[in-house]
Amino acid sequence: MNVIAVIAKKDLLIEWRTRTLMARVVPFALLVLVMFAVALDSEPLLLRAAAGLVWLALLFSTMLVVQRSFDVETQDGVLDTLLACANPSRVFFGKATALFVQLFALGVVLVVGAVVLYGVAISGDRVVLLVTVVVSATGGLAVVGTLYGAVVANLIGRDSLLPLLVLPVLAPLLIAASRSTEAAFGSNTIDVANGWAWVGVLVVYAVVFGSAGALAFAPLTESDA
Amino acid sequence: MKDIGFILLSWVITVGSIATLAAVTLRRARELSARVPDDKKPWL
Amino acid sequence: MHDMTGTKTTRAIGIIALLVTAWVVISAFFITPADQVQGDSVRIMYAHVPTAWIAYLAFITTAIASGFSLARRHRTLGFDRVAGASAEVGVLFMALTLITGSLWGRLTWGTFWQWDPRLTTTLFLFVTYVGYLAVRRIDGDPRQRARRSSVIALLAVLEIPLVHFSVVLWRSLHQEASVLNPDGDVRLDGLMLFTLFSGVVAFTLIFAWLVIHRQRLMALADLDRVVGLDAAISARRAEGIGSAAT
Numbered sequence: 001m002n003v004i005a006v007i008a009k010k011d012l013l014i015e016w017r018t019r020t021l022m023a024r025v026v027p028f029a030l031l032v033l034v035m036f037a038v039a040l041d042s043e044p045l046l047l048r049a050a051a052g053l054v055w056l057a058l059l060f061s062t063m064l065v066v067q068r069s070f071d072v073e074t075q076d077g078v079l080d081t082l083l084a085c086a087n088p089s090r091v092f093f094g095k096a097t098a099l100f101v102q103l104f105a106l107g108v109v110l111v112v113g114a115v116v117l118y119g120v121a122i123s124g125d126r127v128v129l130l131v132t133v134v135v136s137a138t139g140g141l142a143v144v145g146t147l148y149g150a151v152v153a154n155l156i157g158r159d160s161l162l163p164l165l166v167l168p169v170l171a172p173l174l175i176a177a178s179r180s181t182e183a184a185f186g187s188n189t190i191d192v193a194n195g196w197a198w199v200g201v202l203v204v205y206a207v208v209f210g211s212a213g214a215l216a217f218a219p220l221t222e223s224d225a
Numbered sequence: 226m227k228d229i230g231f232i233l234l235s236w237v238i239t240v241g242s243i244a245t246l247a248a249v250t251l252r253r254a255r256e257l258s259a260r261v262p263d264d265k266k267p268w269l
Numbered sequence: 270m271h272d273m274t275g276t277k278t279t280r281a282i283g284i285i286a287l288l289v290t291a292w293v294v295i296s297a298f299f300i301t302p303a304d305q306v307q308g309d310s311v312r313i314m315y316a317h318v319p320t321a322w323i324a325y326l327a328f329i330t331t332a333i334a335s336g337f338s339l340a341r342r343h344r345t346l347g348f349d350r351v352a353g354a355s356a357e358v359g360v361l362f363m364a365l366t367l368i369t370g371s372l373w374g375r376l377t378w379g380t381f382w383q384w385d386p387r388l389t390t391t392l393f394l395f396v397t398y399v400g401y402l403a404v405r406r407i408d409g410d411p412r413q414r415a416r417r418s419s420v421i422a423l424l425a426v427l428e429i430p431l432v433h434f435s436v437v438l439w440r441s442l443h444q445e446a447s448v449l450n451p452d453g454d455v456r457l458d459g460l461m462l463f464t465l466f467s468g469v470v471a472f473t474l475i476f477a478w479l480v481i482h483r484q485r486l487m488a489l490a491d492l493d494r495v496v497g498l499d500a501a502i503s504a505r506r507a508e509g510i511g512s513a514a515t
Contacts, residue, residue, distance in 0.1 A: 216424070
């Protein structure tokens, strides 16, 4: 069986058994949406900001999921064992795939949250754009998250280091995903055609960092012993 | 000169912080080089 | 008296850097005229523009040194030290660029900050290297640290064009009127240009001086650890021999 699929399945199985995502990350992400609403305290403002807030909530939640994904590996030197058996770039794509599945599920929850809590209305023909945006943006999030998760794996203080390193790198993704989601939410600041242009940026972003991650995973996880 | 305060502040911050970094660098160099024998320093 | 991190060459660089800096300061404050559009605030530019250039030079140096460091990772830590030293100096210079730039902006535009593509990219670049230095500060195996930090520095090379491109696209689609051309309209006469050029020379020399010294400082710190370790081992060994003899 394909190594990438095996590793992805292993990570998802661990998640399914421990239910960290369900029990902690999903409630956290929804809580962030609620807190934004409380802080902004204005329905028109909230509707205008909805797209950006959804992606900010997902970015913050990504930090938690990535930490978890690597904490599982670094206990008992599991990662070394994995790397001894498989090509590092396949391990990278395996972990990124598992992360992608989790973040996509989280993204769907957040979009539904925006519809329910912020009163966002998604008309029929914009659904295709919205789904494409969520898929391509969570793809980018998954590869960058996996890459920087490996950069800080095992470091003391990695929980505060990860956001400092990742958030600047995710800036283009945040801009592109927010603008194209705005278009999909039917905001009058940006039209659907421009929304699709931003999807192009998201795809390029995911491909660039996916290739970089596949290349960088070997030196990052190399051990000196 | 108009706005001399802002202009002076810019220069004081620029020159001051670079000078501070240089001073700190030299002081640490003095501390550390006393502990390392000269024949191990490749630049000498 | 032990020899420190300086040599004849670095002393020469230091002295020339001091002289050129002195000339730039004198010229910036007393000799060059006020700009027709910017007025006296142009005098900040003689510090602001060179620090920005040198910060970019520093980050390019870090990226190149990181590439070599990664390629020769089983042999030497020399490139890694150059990359680290250069990033330290680059972060300082970029901070100075941002500070002097916002002071200048307050005088010229009336605001400390504008979400202009170049400013925004610079800010993200700055934060990226602050993170890079945070990773370097963590104690641990120096070889592993070298690999991690090289990867971060090389990823920054991918990140920055993407950030810049997306910010440009974002601002161009933004429907609010753009406030001002960020450069203002500078008409530089010969002396002003020469002062600016001298500033670049001065700060390049300062950069070289700082990187050489700090890179040697890192080498000293590594050597000190080895020397300390050797001493500890031989002390332990002497102890062992002593106890065996009695």
